[in-house]
Amino acid sequence: MDNSLPLLAIDQRIIELEAQISASRLAKRWGLAWITLGNILLIGAVVAGNMLIDFSKPGNGRSTLNTIGTILTVLSILISVTFWIVARSSEREETVQLLQSQAERRSLEVITEPQTAASQPFQEYYRSIPDLRDEYRKSAERYRGRHNLFQLTVIIGSILTSVSTTAAAEQGIWSWIAVGLSALVSISAGVIAYFKFRERSLNLQQTADSIDQEMQAYSLRIRRYRNLAPEEASSTFAEELERIREEQRKKELQLEQPPEAVPQQRPQPL
Known part of the structure; x- marks a missing residue:
C-alpha cells in the first residue's frame, strides 16, 4: 500500500496550519502593542492637549477635547482587547489542529516503516x-x-x-x-x-x-x-x-x- 499521497496531504495541511499560526501570532503581537503602546500614546495625546492648548481662545473647550478623547480611548481599549483575544483564540485552535496533524503523520510513518529491533x-x-x-x-x-x-x-x-x-x-x-x-x-x-x-x-x-x-x-x-x-x-x-x-x-x-x-x-x- 502506497502511503505517499496521505503523507503529502498531511504535510500540506501542516504547512498551511503553521502559516496560519504565524499569522495569528503576528496579529496577537500587534494587538498587544496596540493595547499597551497605542492606548498609552492616545492617553498621552489627550493629556498633552490639556497642557498645551490655550483654551482661553474662543471655540476651544477643554470639556469637548476630554469627551472626544475619553470616547476614543474607551473604544480603542475595547477594540484592541477584543482583537487580541480573537487572535489568541485562533492561535490556540490552530495549534491544537497542528498537533493533531503531526500526531497523525507520526502514526502513519510508524505504519509505513518496518519495525525491527534495530529500528526501534x-x-x-x-x-x-x-x-x-x-x-x-x-x-x-x-x-x-x-x-x-x-x-x-x-x-x-x-x-x-x-x-x-x-x-x-x-x-x-x-x-x-x-x-x-x-x-x-x-x-x-x-x-x-x-x-x-x-x-x-x-x-x-x-x-x-x-x-x-x-x-x-x-x-x-x-x-x-x-x-x-x-x-x-x-x-x-x-x-x-x-x-x-x-x-x-x-x-x-x-x-x-x-x-x-x-x-x-x-x-x-x-
Whole structure:
C-alpha cells in the first residue's frame, strides 16, 4: 500500500496550519502593542492637549477635547482587547489542529516503516525531533518578540523625546519627561545591542527550518535520502540532525562572545 499521497496531504495541511499560526501570532503581537503602546500614546495625546492648548481662545473647550478623547480611548481599549483575544483564540485552535496533524503523520510513518529491533531506538529518536524543532521555533518567537518590544520603545521613545523637548519651552515638566524618555531610549538600545535578540531569533528560526526540511526530505526519501536503504537513511538523517544542532550550539557560543573576542580575518599579503 502506497502511503505517499496521505503523507503529502498531511504535510500540506501542516504547512498551511503553521502559516496560519504565524499569522495569528503576528496579529496577537500587534494587538498587544496596540493595547499597551497605542492606548498609552492616545492617553498621552489627550493629556498633552490639556497642557498645551490655550483654551482661553474662543471655540476651544477643554470639556469637548476630554469627551472626544475619553470616547476614543474607551473604544480603542475595547477594540484592541477584543482583537487580541480573537487572535489568541485562533492561535490556540490552530495549534491544537497542528498537533493533531503531526500526531497523525507520526502514526502513519510508524505504519509505513518496518519495525525491527534495530529500528526501534531510531523511531524513538525520530519522534523527539518535532518537539526539538518546535522548541527552537518557540525560542525564536520569544527573542523576536523581545527585540520588537525594545525596538518599538526606541522608535516611539525617540519621537516622544523630540516632542517633549519642543514642549519643554512651554511647560517645565516636559523637560523632565524628555530626560526620562531619553534615558529609556538609551537603555532599550543598550539592551538590544548587548543581548542580540534579533540575531538569536534568526539563528533559532534557521535551525528549526533546517530540521523541518531534513524531516521532510527523510520522510519523502528525496535529496540525500534518495535510493538509500532504510538503515543507511536513518543513519544519515541522525548524522545530519546532530550536525545542525552542533552548528546551533556554535552560533550561540559565538553570540555570547564580546565583539573584541570575535576573531577578525586579516588581509593576506600579496
